[in-house]
Amino acid sequence: xxxxxxxxxxxxSVFVLGVIGVVTxxxxxxxxxxxxxxxxxVNLTLVAFSSFLGDATGQILVFFVMTIAAAEAAVGLAIVIxxxxxxxxxNIDEINILKW
Amino acid sequence: xxxxxxxxxxxxxITLIAGAIVVFSRSIVYSAFALLFAFFGVAGLYVLxxxxxxxxxxxxxxxxxxxxxxxxxVMLTTRVIDVQMRTGTIHVLPALLIVAAxxxxxxxxxxxxxxxxxxxxxxxxxxxxxxxxxLLTTYVLPFEVASVILLVALIGAAMIARRERKV
Numbered sequence: 482x483x484x485x486x487x488x489x490x491x492x493x494s495v496f497v498l499g500v501i502g503v504v505t506x507x508x509x510x511x512x513x514x515x516x517x518x519x520x521x522x523v524n525l526t527l528v529a530f531s532s533f534l535g536d537a538t539g540q541i542l543v544f545f546v547m548t549i550a551a552a553e554a555a556v557g558l559a560i561v562i563x564x565x566x567x568x569x570x571x572n573i574d575e576i577n578i579l580k581w
Numbered sequence: 582x583x584x585x586x587x588x589x590x591x592x593x594x595i596t597l598i599a600g601a602i603v604v605f606s607r608s609i610v611y612s613a614f615a616l617l618f619a620f621f622g623v624a625g626l627y628v629l630x631x632x633x634x635x636x637x638x639x640x641x642x643x644x645x646x647x648x649x650x651x652x653x654x655v656m657l658t659t660r661v662i663d664v665q666m667r668t669g670t671i672h673v674l675p676a677l678l679i680v681a682a683x684x685x686x687x688x689x690x691x692x693x694x695x696x697x698x699x700x701x702x703x704x705x706x707x708x709x710x711x712x713x714x715x716l717l718t719t720y721v722l723p724f725e726v727a728s729v730i731l732l733v734a735l736i737g738a739a740m741i742a743r744r745e746r747k748v
Contacts, residue, residue, distance in 0.1 A: 483589045485698050486691065488626070491593045493687040495600050495619075500683055502604035504676040510654050514603050514616050517647060521623045524639075532630040533698040537711040540635055541720055544712065547642050548727045552734030554647045558654040559742035565658040566744070574671055 488529035495522035509561050509571040513554075520550050589629055596622030609659060613652050620644050634709040 502515025524543045531539025602615035620643040627636035716724050
C-alpha cells in the first residue's frame with residue numbers, strides 16, 4: 482500500500498519542476514505550461530489528503546482549482562497572443578516595456 | 582510487490598519524466614506533447630486515489646481544453662516556417678538557489694509534520710454523488726461564482742486576443 486508521504490513527495494517534486502520552469506525558461510508559453518504543472522501538483526496533494534482523510538471536501542477544492550485553471554489558461558493565452566502581436570516575440574526577457 | 586504499488590510507481594514515473602521534458606526540452610512542441618503525458622499521469626494517480634470523478638474531469642478539462650488551447654498558443658506565437666521553435670533559458674544560477682531552497686523547505690515540512698490520516702486508504706463507493714451533493718448544498722455560492730468567473734474570463738479572453746479595430 483502506498484502511504485501519504487509518497488504522494489506528497491511526488492507532488493512536491495512536480496511542483497519544484499514547475500518552479501524551475503517558471504524561473505528559468507524564456508518562452509512565455511513554457512512558463513505557462515510550468516504553471517499548469519504546479520497547479521496539477523497542488524491538485525494531487527489535495528486529492529491525496531482528501532482520500533487519506535476520507536473527506537470529499539478536498540476534491541471539491543480541486544474542482545474549483547480546475548475551473549480557475551481553465552479561466553487562467555484562456556486569459557493568459559489571450560495576453561500572450563496580444564503581446565506577440567505587438568512585440569513579435571514571446572520571450573519574457575524581451576518584454577520589458579514596464580522597466581526603465 | 583503489490584499491484585497498486587507498481588501502478589503508483591508507473592504513473593509517478595510518467596508524471597515526473599513528462600514534467601521534466603516539459604521544463605527542460607529545447608523544443609516547445611515537445612514540451613506541449615510531454616504536458617499531455619504529465620496530465621495523463623496525474624489522472625492515473627487520481628484513479629489510484631479513488632477520485633474517479635476528478636480523473637475524468639482532469640482528462641476533459643486539462644487534456645481536452647487547456648492543452649488544446651496551449652497548442653493553439655504555440656502555433657500562433659511561433660514562426661513555424663522560420664524554425665524558431667527553440668527556446669532558451671535565463672538566470673540559471675540564481676534560479677537553482679531559489680529552487681533548492683524551496684525544495685528544502687517543502688521536503689522538511691512534509692517529512693517533519695505528523696500528518697493525521699486514517700490508518701488505511703478510505704474507499705468510498707463513488708465520489709461523484711458526494712461531490713455533486715456538496716456542490717449544490719454547502720458550496721453552492723462558490724459554484725455560482727465560478728460560473729460567473731468562467732463567463733468573465735471567456736469575454737475577457739476574446740476581448741484581449743482579438744485584433745484592435747481601426748477607428
